[in-house]
Amino acid sequence: MRLQTTTGGQTTSTTPQTRYLPTQWPDAVALREAIQNPQVVLGDRELRASEILCDRRGLPITYAGRCAVVFRLRTLGGENWALRCFTQGVDAQERRERYTAIARRLESLPDCFVPFRYLDEGVKVFGQWFPCVAMRWAQGETLGRFVEQHAADPASLRRLSATLADLRHRLESAGIAHGDWQHDNLLVSEGGRRITLVDYDGMYVPELAGRVSAEVGHPNYQHPARTAAHYAPGMDRFAHLVLQTGLLALSHEPSLWTRFSDGESLLFKRHDFLAPAGSPVFDAVRGVAKRDKHLAGCLDRLQTLCMDGTGAAALTMPESVPALPQDYHAGALKRWRAARPHARGAERQAGAGVSYAERVKSAEAMRFERRLLWALRGTLAAVLSALLATTGSVFASVMVTVVTYWFLLAAGYLLWPRVRIESALLRDLQRTRAELRQCSRMDSVQDFVLYELSKVPVERSFLLGNIRHDTPARLRGMGLMTAADLQNRTGLFDIEPDEWNTLNKWVFRLQGAAARRYHKLADHQKPQPAEVAGREQEKAGLRKRLIELEREKAKFPNPSWDRFRARFWGNKPHGTLPI
Amino acid sequence: MPYTAEINRSKPTAFFFLIDQSGSMDDPWGMDGTKRKCDAVADAINRLLSTLVIRCAKGEDVRDYFQVGVIGYGGSVKSGFKGALAGRQFVPISEVADNPLRVEQRTRKEDDGAGGLVERMVRFPVWFEVDASGSTPMREAIETAHGAVKAWCELYPLSYPPAVINISDGEPTDGDPSRAAAALKEVGTNDGKVLFFNIHISSSSKRPVEFPDSQMGLADEFAQRLFEMSSVLPPRLVDEARKEGFAVSEKSRGFAFNADLRALVQFLDIGTRTAELR
Numbered sequence: 001m002r003l004q005t006t007t008g009g010q011t012t013s014t015t016p017q018t019r020y021l022p023t024q025w026p027d028a029v030a031l032r033e034a035i036q037n038p039q040v041v042l043g044d045r046e047l048r049a050s051e052i053l054c055d056r057r058g059l060p061i062t063y064a065g066r067c068a069v070v071f072r073l074r075t076l077g078g079e080n081w082a083l084r085c086f087t088q089g090v091d092a093q094e095r096r097e098r099y100t101a102i103a104r105r106l107e108s109l110p111d112c113f114v115p116f117r118y119l120d121e122g123v124k125v126f127g128q129w130f131p132c133v134a135m136r137w138a139q140g141e142t143l144g145r146f147v148e149q150h151a152a153d154p155a156s157l158r159r160l161s162a163t164l165a166d167l168r169h170r171l172e173s174a175g176i177a178h179g180d181w182q183h184d185n186l187l188v189s190e191g192g193r194r195i196t197l198v199d200y201d202g203m204y205v206p207e208l209a210g211r212v213s214a215e216v217g218h219p220n221y222q223h224p225a226r227t228a229a230h231y232a233p234g235m236d237r238f239a240h241l242v243l244q245t246g247l248l249a250l251s252h253e254p255s256l257w258t259r260f261s262d263g264e265s266l267l268f269k270r271h272d273f274l275a276p277a278g279s280p281v282f283d284a285v286r287g288v289a290k291r292d293k294h295l296a297g298c299l300d301r302l303q304t305l306c307m308d309g310t311g312a313a314a315l316t317m318p319e320s321v322p323a324l325p326q327d328y329h330a331g332a333l334k335r336w337r338a339a340r341p342h343a344r345g346a347e348r349q350a351g352a353g354v355s356y357a358e359r360v361k362s363a364e365a366m367r368f369e370r371r372l373l374w375a376l377r378g379t380l381a382a383v384l385s386a387l388l389a390t391t392g393s394v395f396a397s398v399m400v401t402v403v404t405y406w407f408l409l410a411a412g413y414l415l416w417p418r419v420r421i422e423s424a425l426l427r428d429l430q431r432t433r434a435e436l437r438q439c440s441r442m443d444s445v446q447d448f449v450l451y452e453l454s455k456v457p458v459e460r461s462f463l464l465g466n467i468r469h470d471t472p473a474r475l476r477g478m479g480l481m482t483a484a485d486l487q488n489r490t491g492l493f494d495i496e497p498d499e500w501n502t503l504n505k506w507v508f509r510l511q512g513a514a515a516r517r518y519h520k521l522a523d524h525q526k527p528q529p530a531e532v533a534g535r536e537q538e539k540a541g542l543r544k545r546l547i548e549l550e551r552e553k554a555k556f557p558n559p560s561w562d563r564f565r566a567r568f569w570g571n572k573p574h575g576t577l578p579i
Numbered sequence: 580m581p582y583t584a585e586i587n588r589s590k591p592t593a594f595f596f597l598i599d600q601s602g603s604m605d606d607p608w609g610m611d612g613t614k615r616k617c618d619a620v621a622d623a624i625n626r627l628l629s630t631l632v633i634r635c636a637k638g639e640d641v642r643d644y645f646q647v648g649v650i651g652y653g654g655s656v657k658s659g660f661k662g663a664l665a666g667r668q669f670v671p672i673s674e675v676a677d678n679p680l681r682v683e684q685r686t687r688k689e690d691d692g693a694g695g696l697v698e699r700m701v702r703f704p705v706w707f708e709v710d711a712s713g714s715t716p717m718r719e720a721i722e723t724a725h726g727a728v729k730a731w732c733e734l735y736p737l738s739y740p741p742a743v744i745n746i747s748d749g750e751p752t753d754g755d756p757s758r759a760a761a762a763l764k765e766v767g768t769n770d771g772k773v774l775f776f777n778i779h780i781s782s783s784s785k786r787p788v789e790f791p792d793s794q795m796g797l798a799d800e801f802a803q804r805l806f807e808m809s810s811v812l813p814p815r816l817v818d819e820a821r822k823e824g825f826a827v828s829e830k831s832r833g834f835a836f837n838a839d840l841r842a843l844v845q846f847l848d849i850g851t852r853t854a855e856l857r
Contacts, residue, residue: 027630028633028634029629029633032629033687033703034701036701036702037699037700037701040697040699057682057702057704058702059682059704061636061638061639062633062636062638063636063638064633064635064636064637069633072638126689127689262587262589263587264585264587269585270585536667536668536669537669537734540671
């Protein structure tokens with residue numbers, strides 16, 4: 001067993017002469033099967049004694065990357081490690097040299113990277129050793145998740161943007177570049193003040209000058225013209241500019257998140273870089289940029305770089321990311337309207353937006369709560385002292401104050417963010433339940449009838465007797481386009497009752513005919529209109545959302561009246577309250 | 580350019596498997612007599628479902644990049660999923676990951692490095708179960724797939740087009756499936772037509788043919804018909820197949836004749852590689 005320790009800076013093992021043919025690399029399933037017996041298949045002595053973390057079905061928890069899978073191990077000492085096993089091969093020798101060089105250089109920046117070691121004899125599959133990289137488990141949540149949770153918290157987003165700028169300067173002054181800045185590789189902790197980088201496959205360190213890049217990064221963060229030849233200390237600049245522009249834009253307009261993010265990018269995507277002129281994202285951000293000249297600067301820069309077909313500018317320009325003034329991130333923010341996603345669909349698509357419990361704990365809500373409590377306390381004290389000074393009667397003053405106290409407390413309780421957020425949660429829960437019920441009630445005959453009726457335009461009603469020539473046009477004017485829209489209505493404003501009767505009978509006839517047609521069809525002939533499949537999808541989505549909401553409700557902080565009173569008196573248990 | 584759409588959670592892609600469960604699947608595999616064909620196919624499909632789940636896994640969170648449907652045909656056409664997913668047509672991959680029929684304990688024999696073999700236990704999730712009886716209604720199965728995939732494409736017009744993968748060991752008993760296959764291949768999204776792959780698995784020990792680009796060398800009329808039915812590989816898949824060591828050309832089709840188990844697993848793997856996932 002050879003352990004290649006790179007954290008110590010010295011290489012102690014001999015170079016193996018093995019070259020792996022691409023087809024011989026184990027795939028993710030083979031690796032997941034092997035890793036279930038760490039004591040047999042792992043080479044490293046410390047890891048061999050560790051426990052592999054599994055999901056509730058007893059299968060190892062897996063993180064899929066482009067050319068590797070990552071498993072999570074816990075050693076006997078309780079340390080968490082990530083074991084990165086490769087599923088695609090470049091030359092093992094080449095990869096080994098790269099990792100060794102990177103490990104040595106990263107010692108100078110221990111707070112942005114996690115310690116790791118390259119293991120020649122990492123994991124044994126099909127009786128053969130394959131190399132892996134063991135890295136200490138990094139703390140924090142991915143940048144994508146962080147932004148999702150803090151989309152309505154401009155201060156956090158700007159703080160994160162400042163941390164990113166700082167990180168890039170530190171890397172560049174050390175002559176290092178990461179090469180694949182993206183939402184899953186940047187782990188954010190301490191509320192956006194700290195970033196840890198993971199996935200070092202594409203890293204550049206001065207020792208690797210002259211080689212080509214092992215990978216070209218996430219397409220939604222890289223200049224479209226970036227190739228493996230772009231391998232220099234400046235290669236994170238474009239991705240940084242993309243992130244900074246996105247974060248600043250979101251800090252002004254959180255709704256951009258629900259409109260443009262699908263979990264694979266931070267607003268901008270590769271096709272936006274290819275054609276910034278016609279891109280809806282660029283358009284939307286341009287609209288927001290009118291409010292902030294620094295954001296406008298970033299956006300202009302990004303657009304200019306995108307127009308440059310070679311992408312060389314993104315690497316060589318001394319400063320491609322406009323620097324922001326020192327006080328920009330700390331500066332006073334405008335009063336913030338907590339942005340709630342507007343459309344349910346968009347909300348679901350964006351991973352259900354910001355969690356309710358998170359919203360209670362958000363800086364915005366906490367600040368409001370603090371201010372509210374102090375305002376109440378201040379008013380109460382003022383009332384008491386004013387009464388004492390003016391009336392002289394202690395008893396009367398205290399009585400009035402007690403009444404005022406209960407009144408103030410009741411008013412404050414209604415304004416308490418926790419209560420308001422809880423009622424929003426309950427409303428959401430109720431709505432989701434109702435929708436799911438509605439969704440499940442529909443059966444396939446109704447679907448079929450709806451589908452058939454939606455193919456009949458209202459113009460066809462013109463053929464009926466007793467229908468005025470302009471009725472179809474009026475129906476269209478009301479947004480009723482097909483016979484399906486006329487279903488289940490008792491009447492229509494602006495349509496004569498006898499005309500409405502005729503229409504109603506017509507729709508009824510159509511429904512009957514469609515239902516009869518459906519029952520005549522053999523089972524396998526029954527069409528599968530998109531609505532049926534769509535309903536299934538929607539139901540699945542709603543079910544998922546319902547589970548999420550139930551979980552939220554379970555972990556929601558106590559919003560009771562007693563709790564609020566306790567907060568008012570500074571969190572003391574309520575038995576000791578003087579009133 | 581077709582077959583280049585980015586796959587993400589709002590624009591997932593789909594895989595639809597048609598699996599022969601007729602009586603003849605009970606016979607032993609041509610290359611490896613110890614295994615029945617139906618067992619081997621069930622193993623390959625279960626392994627592939629694991630692969631698809633892992634491709635979308637970020638920790639305990641499985642991202643819905645894919646939707647998967649399985650139907651079996653033996654005697655009649657029926658849903659391939661059982662248990663919690665029974666009767667479902669397209670199932671998001673996160674639900675697939677959450678609802679295996681069971682997790683089996685299997686033994687794996689492995690080289691102990693000293694010339695001997697050691698046995699160890701591994702956990703193997705199972706979604707699709709072995710079944711082998713009745714006739715081979717392939718035409719009907721393809722028609723079912725046509726209906727399902729058409730509805731799917733109406734729902735996700737911007738997605739990477741779905742792939743339909745048909746695994747069979749013999750001739751259909753319900754007539755010529757060519758017309759049904761042609762209709763199926765006409766369906767598509769804005770990003771391209773549905774990809775239809777066919778895998779013929781063998782009882783004989785004839786030399787396997789994978790990704791052929793002409794009918795030359797295909798043993799019988801039925802093999803030629805299956806070749807005709809299969810889609811031409813999009814350029815990206817040609818590259819992927821070449822990377823795995825197959826001899827392919829621009830005209831290669833998604834067809835494997837007399838495939839052995841290794842080829843079957845590899846073919847399935849290549850057939851489900853789509854635009855790049857991150």
